[in-house]
Each structure stands twice: as structure tokens, then as C-alpha cells.
Amino acid sequence: LxxxxxxxxxxxxxxxxxxxxxxxxxxxxxxxxxxxxxxxxxxxxxxxxxxxxxxxxxxxxxxxxxxxxxxxxxxxxxxxxxxxxxxxxxxxxxxxxxxxxxxxxxxxxxxxxxxxxxxxxxxxxxxxxxxxxxxxxxxxxxxxxxxxxxxxxxxxxxxxxxxxxxxxxxxxxxxxxxxxxxxxxxxxxxxxxxxxxxxxxxxxxxxxxxxxxxxxxxxxxxxxxxxxxxxxxxxxxxxxxxxxxxxxxxxxxxxxxxxxxxxxxxxxxxxxxxxxxxxxxxxxxxxxxxxxxxxxxxxxxxxxxxxxxxxxxxxxxxxxxxxxxxxxxxxxxxxxxxxxxxxxxxxxxxxxxxxxxxxxxxxxxxxxxxxxxxxxxxxxAKGEVLRVEAQSPTYETGRHGEVPVVDAVATYDAPAGQAAVFVVNRSTEETVQFDVDTRALGAQRVTACRTLSDPDPYVRNTAAEPDRVAPRSRDDAELADGRLRLSLPPVSWTVIELA
Ligand code: AHR
Structure with missing residues (x-):
């Protein structure tokens, strides 16, 4: 996907x-x-x-x-x-x-x-x-x-x-x-x-x-x-x-x-x-x-x-x-x-x-x-919220009809020259290849990227193991020629920071 x-x-x-x-x-x-x-x-x-x-x-x-x-x-x-x-x-x-x-x-x-x-x-x-x-x-x-x-x-x-x-x-x-x-x-x-x-x-x-x-x-x-x-x-x-x-x-x-x-x-x-x-x-x-x-x-x-x-x-x-x-x-x-x-x-x-x-x-x-x-x-999330019209495949749900697999929003702090993209992959099985067109923004690099995911969607933190589920930093987000590419695991939430 x-x-x-x-x-x-x-x-x-x-x-x-x-x-x-x-x-x-x-x-x-x-x-x-x-x-x-x-x-x-x-x-x-x-x-x-x-x-x-x-x-x-x-x-x-x-x-x-x-x-x-x-x-x-x-x-x-x-x-x-x-x-x-x-x-x-x-x-x-x-x-x-x-x-x-x-x-x-x-x-x-x-x-x-x-x-x-x-x-x-x-x-x-x-x-x-x-x-x-x-x-x-x-x-x-x-x-x-x-x-x-x-x-x-x-x-x-x-x-x-x-x-x-x-x-x-x-x-x-x-x-x-x-x-x-x-x-x-x-x-x-x-x-x-x-x-x-x-x-x-x-x-x-x-x-x-x-x-x-x-x-x-x-x-x-x-x-x-x-x-x-x-x-x-x-x-x-x-x-x-x-x-x-x-x-x-x-x-x-x-x-x-x-x-x-x-x-x-x-x-x-x-x-x-x-x-x-x-x-x-x-x-x-x-x-x-x-x-x-x-x-x-x-x-x-x-x-x-x-x-x-x-x-x-x-x-x-x-x-x-x-x-x-x-x-x-x-x-x-x-x-x-x-x-x-x-x-x-x-x-x-x-x-x-x-x-x-x-x-x-x-x-x-x-x-x-x-x-x-x-x-x-x-x-x-800082500065202005940007409208991002996600182009996404869809899936059928019992409660909400046909819904997009991916949902996202972005913020842009112009004086600081920093942007952030917040994105979820709602699919329970499929990894999604996520493309971000950054040409209008002129972003040069990914300054940080963190994903919250796990093979088990029902995994929890406990008092004994409080950090079992926490965002993991990743360095595989590639930004080149105004295009960012990243894979989104199933049932995941990700933030990408750009400058
Ligand atoms: O947050 C719990 C309860 O949910 C609140 O007291 C009430 O306003 C709502 O129904």
C-alpha cells in the first residue's frame, strides 16, 4: 500500500x-x-x-x-x-x-x-x-x-x-x-x-x-x-x-x-x-x-x-x-x-x-x-497547522463505512523553519509506504522521526514494565529532491520532524 x-x-x-x-x-x-x-x-x-x-x-x-x-x-x-x-x-x-x-x-x-x-x-x-x-x-x-x-x-x-x-x-x-x-x-x-x-x-x-x-x-x-x-x-x-x-x-x-x-x-x-x-x-x-x-x-x-x-x-x-x-x-x-x-x-x-x-x-x-x-x-506541534490532503487507500469498517487507511496532519513553524508531520496507519495488517512532497516547504532534512508500533496491537505498559510501549527513534526516513519516503507499520502512529 x-x-x-x-x-x-x-x-x-x-x-x-x-x-x-x-x-x-x-x-x-x-x-x-x-x-x-x-x-x-x-x-x-x-x-x-x-x-x-x-x-x-x-x-x-x-x-x-x-x-x-x-x-x-x-x-x-x-x-x-x-x-x-x-x-x-x-x-x-x-x-x-x-x-x-x-x-x-x-x-x-x-x-x-x-x-x-x-x-x-x-x-x-x-x-x-x-x-x-x-x-x-x-x-x-x-x-x-x-x-x-x-x-x-x-x-x-x-x-x-x-x-x-x-x-x-x-x-x-x-x-x-x-x-x-x-x-x-x-x-x-x-x-x-x-x-x-x-x-x-x-x-x-x-x-x-x-x-x-x-x-x-x-x-x-x-x-x-x-x-x-x-x-x-x-x-x-x-x-x-x-x-x-x-x-x-x-x-x-x-x-x-x-x-x-x-x-x-x-x-x-x-x-x-x-x-x-x-x-x-x-x-x-x-x-x-x-x-x-x-x-x-x-x-x-x-x-x-x-x-x-x-x-x-x-x-x-x-x-x-x-x-x-x-x-x-x-x-x-x-x-x-x-x-x-x-x-x-x-x-x-x-x-x-x-x-x-x-x-x-x-x-x-x-x-x-x-x-x-x-x-x-x-x-x-508548533506554528501553523497545515492542511494536508492525504491520498490514501481505503478500507471498509462496520461502524464508519469506508475510511482512509492513513490519516495525517502537519504543522509549520515558519520563523524556526521547522515542520512536523503526524501520521497514523490504521491498517491491522499492511505496512504503508508513505510519501511526503516537501518541495513547497523547502525542507532540507529530517531532524527526528519516531514511531509508536508493535507486532501486538494489544501490548500494554505496566507499573513493573512502564516503558514496554514507547516511541522508537528511527533513521530510515529518506529525504531527497523534495520527497520524503518512510514505511508505516500496521497499527502505528508516527511523527516526522523536518527543518
Ligand atoms: O470523564 C468521565 C465522565 O464522562 C465525566 O464525569 C462526564 O462528564 C462524562 O460523562
Missing amino acids: TAAVTLDPAFRIAPVNRRTFGSFVEHLGRAVYTGIYEPDHPSADKDGFRTDVLDLTREMGVTMVRYPGGNFVSGYRWEDGVGPCENRPVRRDLAWHSTETNEVGLDEFMRWARKAEVEPMMAVNLGTRGVAEALDVLEYANHPGGTRLSDMRAANGSVEPHDIKLWCLGNEMDGPWQLGHMSAREYGRLAVQTARAMRMTEPGLELVACGSSGSQMPTFGEWEATVLEEAYDEVDFISLHAYYEEYDGDLRSFLASAVDMDHFIDSVVATADYVRAKRGATKRIMLSFDEWNVWYLSRFQAAGPPTDWPVAPRLLEDHYHLADAVVVGNMLISLLRHSDRVTAACQAQLVNVIAPIMAEPGGPAWRQTTFHPFAETART
């Missing part, structure tokens, strides 16, 4: 958004407790944060982290998590049937975010709460001082305002599982009222309205149109969430999951622009893909939530293999390709819960297979 792309700096889509490389820390399972926070851990710093997890977060190149949920936020009282720890109430978390100790809250998260060098993306509870509580948490977080809640923050040790710019107006309000689930019209009204009130205090906030929890939702499309009819002028983003898994051993379909992601994004762009046209608006709504990943949700659903109320139970601890990592790499290709409209994104989640980073209680932190394509893309 052969596939080809052409790199041309004239075919620019948009700048690479640093917010594309966001992640997510929810009060769920062991994401917070024994994830980012474990005061008794040998690596814990004076604030109780695991420095091994902080190191891996920075190594992964995460730029932004969404907090505190997720489904959790729809029952959360933010004030439970501030002030002296001994006074914080222990509560039931209905979303994950767990007990929340509230040892970590807003101020702790912000301290962690500064150490991790990430921008916070904060969610407010619009499930069991409303406009007043959203204003309260905003005042606590961002007001400089001289009011009850901002002075309370200062008294709690955070004298400087947290200055959080990006806020999610609730979470997955279209889902019947969500506390306070409502209709699109009801949510659109609540979102616009909350947004308006929040903007009355700070006009420069960036606000995300809930889109659909997935493109399979029965209200998908109609939900986005209705919410935006209500809230178009007051919000900046509409959210998208998507999780993929391999069903019934159908690896060929699973490897093409990004085809569905492309389609989902294109549909939401079309819906947002339909509302724009109807309103005669000039502003464009951007997309926040603030939950995306591989998640073996059907296994979680089959097991069911805990029946008691455990503290920080092992929940959603998916153990990823090579094919999962290739799909994650392909989803990043899809997100980059849509950089003109997807200007924020969060891989869900960061640690222990459907996560690229695993942290054993009292033990080591290690990289799952899915860590690698994220880290490599975050580090290498």
Missing part, C-alpha cells in the same frame, strides 16, 4: 492553539486523592502533591486542566472545599457513589495548577445550583479583595486573586444521568442568565456552554441549536464530549474512531454557524472539545458503580494498549486539523481515571501507552 501527502506553507488552517493540549482532573475515583494529591507519598511536597505526577504532567506538555468535574460538579458545593481542612464537611458524591472528603478544593487545585504550569478551566454547578452560586465562586476566585468572599479567599491563604479566565457553564446537562438534567431550552435559559451575570462582574471571561455529551445522544444537533439560540451572544464556546472503545473485537472500526470525531466536529461547526446565519451575527462560536479519549465505558456500565460509599475507589482505571494509543494520536490529528474552530480541548482524564498517567498509592507513577502520542504532539 502507498499513501502520499503534500506539505505547502500556503495551505494554512490556523495557528496551533496551546489549549488543544488540555486535560481534566475530576473528583472521581483516584484522580485527586492518590492521584495528584497524596500527602503520605514519598514524593509528596509540602502541600501534599505528588511531585512524580507533577513531573509527568509537565513532561506530557499539558497546557490546561479542567476541574472539578465532570458529573461530579453537578452536585458540588464549592465552599465545602475551602477554608481550614478540619472544618470541611464530608459529603456523598452522587455522581460516582463515593464519599468526598473535601481535603482538596479550589485553592489547593489552583496551587497544584501553578506547580503543573497549566491554565485552569473551572466548571460551575448548574445541576443542583444556579446563578447565585456561580457568582459566589467567581467572586471567591477572582475578585481582588474587599468583599466577603474575596476576603475569605485571602484569609484562606490565597491573597492574590486566582484570575481564572475560562469557565464551563455546567456539565453534560443533556444527559439523563446528570444531576439537574434539563431540556435544551431550560439549559439555554440558565446558561445565558449565568453567563450574563458572570460577565457583569468580569466582561473578559471566556464561557463554555454545554453541548451534547456525545453525537449519539438523541437530542444531538437540536440541543446545540437550541442552546445557542438562547445563549449565542453571551458564550464563547460550545462543548463536545466523545469517548471511543473497541466493540466486539472490531479493531478495524475502532482504529477509525477519529473519522467519527471529524464528523462530530464538522456537525457542531455547521450547527453553530446555522444559528449565526439565522441571527445575522458576525461573531463565531468556537468549539471546546473538553472531554475526549478512549474509554471502555461499556465495561464500567456492566460493572456498575459502587454500592457502598468508598473514598477514592478504583474507578475507571482503564489499562491502555498500543491500539488505544494510536487512536489517541489520531484524535489529536483530528483536533489539530480543526484548529480554526476547536480552540480548547481536554483529554479526559489526567491521572488514574481513564488516564495517560497512573499513580500507585505509595508507589510509582508511570506512563500508559496513551501518554506518548499526547506528549509528542504537544511538544512538536
Whole structure:
């Protein structure tokens, strides 16, 4: 099989958004407790944060982290998590049937975010709460001082305002599982009222309205149109969430999951622009893909939530293999390709819960297979995203119809004279000869090339063997006369750097 792309700096889509490389820390399972926070851990710093997890977060190149949920936020009282720890109430978390100790809250998260060098993306509870509580948490977080809640923050040790710019107006309000689930019209009204009130205090906030929890939702499309009819002028983003898994051993379909992601994004762009046209608006709504990943949700659903109320139970601890990592790499290709409209994104989640980073209680932190394509893309994608129309053979899938075997995107950093090509081979059997026409770019040499592959698509990393699956550097990429040639093994993800 052969596939080809052409790199041309004239075919620019948009700048690479640093917010594309966001992640997510929810009060769920062991994401917070024994994830980012474990005061008794040998690596814990004076604030109780695991420095091994902080190191891996920075190594992964995460730029932004969404907090505190997720489904959790729809029952959360933010004030439970501030002030002296001994006074914080222990509560039931209905979303994950767990007990929340509230040892970590807003101020702790912000301290962690500064150490991790990430921008916070904060969610407010619009499930069991409303406009007043959203204003309260905003005042606590961002007001400089001289009011009850901002002075309370200062008294709690955070004298400087947290200055959080990006806020999610609730979470997955279209889902019947969500506390306070409502209709699109009801949510659109609540979102616009909350947004308006929040903007009355700070006009420069960036606000995300809930889109659909997935493109399979029965209200998908109609939900986005209705919410935006209500809230178009007051919000900046509409959210998208998507999780993929391999069903019934159908690896060929699973490897093409990004085809569905492309389609989902294109549909939401079309819906947002339909509302724009109807309103005669000039502003464009951007997309926040603030939950995306591989998640073996059907296994979680089959097991069911805990029946008691455990503290920080092992929940959603998916153990990823090579094919999962290739799909994650392909989803990043899809997100980059849509950089003109997807200007924020969060891989869900960061640690222990459907996560690229695993942290054993009292033990080591290690990289799952899915860590690698994220880290490599975050580090290498710079400058402008280039449109590359891949010429590729196709194959038939049960879930997505006929799909290209090869998918690719490129970035070009003109001032540095550097380009990068990100490419996957979705074939389960065939090696693909990949040709890159670099003549318009004038690239002289391949500065690095790394491939993530293995004869066994189901091979995994473990705490005992954490580097079993990792990108391997290769030196067989030939660039001559403006043409680069490289072989792509089956079920593989590759980055090629050019200068
Ligand atoms: O990321 C896990 C869960 O998936 C989140 O809490 C929820 O928003 C989504 O359904």
C-alpha cells in the first residue's frame, strides 16, 4: 500500500492553539486523592502533591486542566472545599457513589495548577445550583479583595486573586444521568442568565456552554441549536464530549474512531454557524472539545458503580494498549486539523481515571501507552497547522463505512523553519509506504522521526514494565529532491520532524 501527502506553507488552517493540549482532573475515583494529591507519598511536597505526577504532567506538555468535574460538579458545593481542612464537611458524591472528603478544593487545585504550569478551566454547578452560586465562586476566585468572599479567599491563604479566565457553564446537562438534567431550552435559559451575570462582574471571561455529551445522544444537533439560540451572544464556546472503545473485537472500526470525531466536529461547526446565519451575527462560536479519549465505558456500565460509599475507589482505571494509543494520536490529528474552530480541548482524564498517567498509592507513577502520542504532539506541534490532503487507500469498517487507511496532519513553524508531520496507519495488517512532497516547504532534512508500533496491537505498559510501549527513534526516513519516503507499520502512529 502507498499513501502520499503534500506539505505547502500556503495551505494554512490556523495557528496551533496551546489549549488543544488540555486535560481534566475530576473528583472521581483516584484522580485527586492518590492521584495528584497524596500527602503520605514519598514524593509528596509540602502541600501534599505528588511531585512524580507533577513531573509527568509537565513532561506530557499539558497546557490546561479542567476541574472539578465532570458529573461530579453537578452536585458540588464549592465552599465545602475551602477554608481550614478540619472544618470541611464530608459529603456523598452522587455522581460516582463515593464519599468526598473535601481535603482538596479550589485553592489547593489552583496551587497544584501553578506547580503543573497549566491554565485552569473551572466548571460551575448548574445541576443542583444556579446563578447565585456561580457568582459566589467567581467572586471567591477572582475578585481582588474587599468583599466577603474575596476576603475569605485571602484569609484562606490565597491573597492574590486566582484570575481564572475560562469557565464551563455546567456539565453534560443533556444527559439523563446528570444531576439537574434539563431540556435544551431550560439549559439555554440558565446558561445565558449565568453567563450574563458572570460577565457583569468580569466582561473578559471566556464561557463554555454545554453541548451534547456525545453525537449519539438523541437530542444531538437540536440541543446545540437550541442552546445557542438562547445563549449565542453571551458564550464563547460550545462543548463536545466523545469517548471511543473497541466493540466486539472490531479493531478495524475502532482504529477509525477519529473519522467519527471529524464528523462530530464538522456537525457542531455547521450547527453553530446555522444559528449565526439565522441571527445575522458576525461573531463565531468556537468549539471546546473538553472531554475526549478512549474509554471502555461499556465495561464500567456492566460493572456498575459502587454500592457502598468508598473514598477514592478504583474507578475507571482503564489499562491502555498500543491500539488505544494510536487512536489517541489520531484524535489529536483530528483536533489539530480543526484548529480554526476547536480552540480548547481536554483529554479526559489526567491521572488514574481513564488516564495517560497512573499513580500507585505509595508507589510509582508511570506512563500508559496513551501518554506518548499526547506528549509528542504537544511538544512538536508548533506554528501553523497545515492542511494536508492525504491520498490514501481505503478500507471498509462496520461502524464508519469506508475510511482512509492513513490519516495525517502537519504543522509549520515558519520563523524556526521547522515542520512536523503526524501520521497514523490504521491498517491491522499492511505496512504503508508513505510519501511526503516537501518541495513547497523547502525542507532540507529530517531532524527526528519516531514511531509508536508493535507486532501486538494489544501490548500494554505496566507499573513493573512502564516503558514496554514507547516511541522508537528511527533513521530510515529518506529525504531527497523534495520527497520524503518512510514505511508505516500496521497499527502505528508516527511523527516526522523536518527543518
Ligand atoms: O470523564 C468521565 C465522565 O464522562 C465525566 O464525569 C462526564 O462528564 C462524562 O460523562
